[in-house]
Amino acid sequence: MSVSSFPILLTAIPLSFAALCPIWGMWKKEACFPWSVAGVSATAFISWALVSKFSAVGTIGYKVGGWAPPWGIHIRIDFIGMLLAVVISSAGLLILIYSWRYIVHEVEEAKIPYYYTLYLLIFAAMLGFSITGDLFNLFVFMEIFSITSYALVAVSGEGKALRAAFKYLLMGAVSSITVLFSIAFLYSVIGSLNMLDISKRLPNTPYVVVVNTALALFTAAFAVKAAVFPVHMWLPDAHSIAPSPISAILSALVIKMGVLGIFRVVFTIYGHGFPSTSNLWSSLCGFVSWAAAFSIVIGSSMAIIQRELKVMIAYSSVAHIGYILLGICMLAPRGMTGGIFNIVAHAMGKACFFLVAGSLIYKHNMKRIRELRGIGRTMPVTAGAFAIASLSIVGLPPSAGFMAKWYLLWGCFQKGRYVFVAMVLLGSLLSAIYCFRVVYYMFFTGPRLHTQKVDEVPPSMYVPAALLSLGTLVLGIYSTPLISAINKFVGSLPVK
Amino acid sequence: MKWKKFAVVASLSVLGLLLAYAIGEMPSFGSKNTPDKLHVIPRYLQKSEEEAGAKNIITGVILNYRGYDTEGEVTVIFSALCAVVALLGREKRRLSRSGVDAAGKPTSVIVNTVVRFLVPIILFFAVYVMLHGEDSPGGGFQGGAVVGASIIIFTLAFGLPKSTEKIPLGFRIPLESIAVFAFLSMGFLGMLFGVNFLTFILPGLSHELAHTVRFLMLSFIEVGIGVAGGIIFTSIVFSMIREDEYELQPDLSQS
Numbered sequence: 001m002s003v004s005s006f007p008i009l010l011t012a013i014p015l016s017f018a019a020l021c022p023i024w025g026m027w028k029k030e031a032c033f034p035w036s037v038a039g040v041s042a043t044a045f046i047s048w049a050l051v052s053k054f055s056a057v058g059t060i061g062y063k064v065g066g067w068a069p070p071w072g073i074h075i076r077i078d079f080i081g082m083l084l085a086v087v088i089s090s091a092g093l094l095i096l097i098y099s100w101r102y103i104v105h106e107v108e109e110a111k112i113p114y115y116y117t118l119y120l121l122i123f124a125a126m127l128g129f130s131i132t133g134d135l136f137n138l139f140v141f142m143e144i145f146s147i148t149s150y151a152l153v154a155v156s157g158e159g160k161a162l163r164a165a166f167k168y169l170l171m172g173a174v175s176s177i178t179v180l181f182s183i184a185f186l187y188s189v190i191g192s193l194n195m196l197d198i199s200k201r202l203p204n205t206p207y208v209v210v211v212n213t214a215l216a217l218f219t220a221a222f223a224v225k226a227a228v229f230p231v232h233m234w235l236p237d238a239h240s241i242a243p244s245p246i247s248a249i250l251s252a253l254v255i256k257m258g259v260l261g262i263f264r265v266v267f268t269i270y271g272h273g274f275p276s277t278s279n280l281w282s283s284l285c286g287f288v289s290w291a292a293a294f295s296i297v298i299g300s301s302m303a304i305i306q307r308e309l310k311v312m313i314a315y316s317s318v319a320h321i322g323y324i325l326l327g328i329c330m331l332a333p334r335g336m337t338g339g340i341f342n343i344v345a346h347a348m349g350k351a352c353f354f355l356v357a358g359s360l361i362y363k364h365n366m367k368r369i370r371e372l373r374g375i376g377r378t379m380p381v382t383a384g385a386f387a388i389a390s391l392s393i394v395g396l397p398p399s400a401g402f403m404a405k406w407y408l409l410w411g412c413f414q415k416g417r418y419v420f421v422a423m424v425l426l427g428s429l430l431s432a433i434y435c436f437r438v439v440y441y442m443f444f445t446g447p448r449l450h451t452q453k454v455d456e457v458p459p460s461m462y463v464p465a466a467l468l469s470l471g472t473l474v475l476g477i478y479s480t481p482l483i484s485a486i487n488k489f490v491g492s493l494p495v496k
Numbered sequence: 497m498k499w500k501k502f503a504v505v506a507s508l509s510v511l512g513l514l515l516a517y518a519i520g521e522m523p524s525f526g527s528k529n530t531p532d533k534l535h536v537i538p539r540y541l542q543k544s545e546e547e548a549g550a551k552n553i554i555t556g557v558i559l560n561y562r563g564y565d566t567e568g569e570v571t572v573i574f575s576a577l578c579a580v581v582a583l584l585g586r587e588k589r590r591l592s593r594s595g596v597d598a599a600g601k602p603t604s605v606i607v608n609t610v611v612r613f614l615v616p617i618i619l620f621f622a623v624y625v626m627l628h629g630e631d632s633p634g635g636g637f638q639g640g641a642v643v644g645a646s647i648i649i650f651t652l653a654f655g656l657p658k659s660t661e662k663i664p665l666g667f668r669i670p671l672e673s674i675a676v677f678a679f680l681s682m683g684f685l686g687m688l689f690g691v692n693f694l695t696f697i698l699p700g701l702s703h704e705l706a707h708t709v710r711f712l713m714l715s716f717i718e719v720g721i722g723v724a725g726g727i728i729f730t731s732i733v734f735s736m737i738r739e740d741e742y743e744l745q746p747d748l749s750q751s
Contacts, residue, residue, distance in 0.1 A: 005692070008693040022672065022673060023670050064563070064693055065696075121574075140569060147575045192535050205531065207522065
């Protein structure tokens, strides 16, 4: 097996580990955790190995089954796919290690093998979704990560969790079936499922209405998965009630899949400009960017009024999906850079937030923000990780979130959209309020006794959180390589 | 509330009209020379038997040309099972509150006898459907549904204890993942021979041998899908049956 076969291993390895995980669980329940760590870290290694190949040769393709693209399924790792694959596999590994001690807390022992199996499945499906070049394959992997995420939200078995998962299931199922409809529409008039092939054949099609309907439906459906403002209702419940590692996975990675879906449809398939759709295309981009701007303001304001830490973090995700989609759909080159950069920055910051919230629940069963008095003294690493990550979520230098917002604002100025500038700044101000309120409670209130002993969670729980928060700092300081790579990629897209 | 209902109906009607309009613009059903029939399909129709190794073109497409998608679909079924088990647990547990309520109730002698006759025949038919997927309608998924149906009929007539005795948990768990495993192992087998994942023509073999090997690989996948599908349906139904239903009347199913 050479490097040329690495793209398929990104899904094949975690899937084979997932298929064998219940069998290990039958033998010994404790064996499931090392088994899944082995699978996920092998996959992470492969994704980093692919990065070095990607930087040498550019877009990597792989023909599954040896069939040439329009006939068989073609895996095509372009820049954004590669970026997401690296983010998913690295963050996925850290969150998996975190969940080892945490999950015993919330999930019954008999179900633990299935927790790890579902984790490996959602991991494989997100990777498959990011790297595929085939529209139907995209749908198949979307189904896998949707089904597994409904189950993972409800895995604790409490009534609240079941209700949240059911709400998520209803919205998610409608969006999945809409994607399937749109694929059927597109296939019936184009006759191909390969994304590049479709985008090549689109300009010549006489069936303009069908193609336009498919575009609108695709965007609406993926917007549900991404939880943009008018269709974000499932997110706060599902993300706050799920077990904390799962909240981290959902908020940091799964909603990015909706963003990637919109990106694939709007740019990879429809983006190469042809007269019959360009009207709808640009007005759709305008619509999505307005929805994104509203989710920034509304998500941030809802986050301010929350009393529970995890609900607050969940609403903050709605706002951040807004930053990402505003950047991508505003069609300004710098804004696009900011949006794509924020995918990485938000993944690290938000995963860290949820892991910290999970540690507080694990140690002291603290769910409300008011209860966090003085936690900074007894749990310094956990609270410190939160403080550093909140710099990135608010968008203060030198963190990664600052670079993302800087480029986003630059893009707004490029296009002269001063309303968006105001909304982004307002969102940042509100996020400063809700993040620093928590930091304030953690460090500056409560008993100032020096006799309090440090009482941390186990290292397997604070190390992933600390690494993620340091990651936001490192990425903010050494942002040049990633920013220039994104700029190069944005140069190849139809944005001016 | 009224206003909400009105808004729902209005938005659904707008969506419905939009979809109806788009469907009206699509090439009419069954018409010749539409774009979808001119691009990729001709190759499937003409070369499937030779290239993909299946007389049944649909089998050729789903197992060979687009085998990776089918691997994903098999994984969807496996994830559904994992989801059910992660929520309800395995059978013989008092966790679930919903399920097949009627299961495990004593049935009449007639039903029991008929089921006893039927189950082997259904299973036999299931094997036929699985193995004949290559050249006639059928295949793994359909065969698996039939296997599942036979076991579920048996469970409905004789109760959960009897069927878990016949197919215990330790036997089902490895078989549940066999479909995903079959796909992946065949894919890795190809990679060991130096071709791409899920390529069924292995290099370095003579023409005849390569075709036989391809037939065996495809059949292994078909049977794997069938067995795993059937067992997964069974396990899902078992998870949903409530335990207290049959505890009240323990041995009546024997009579």
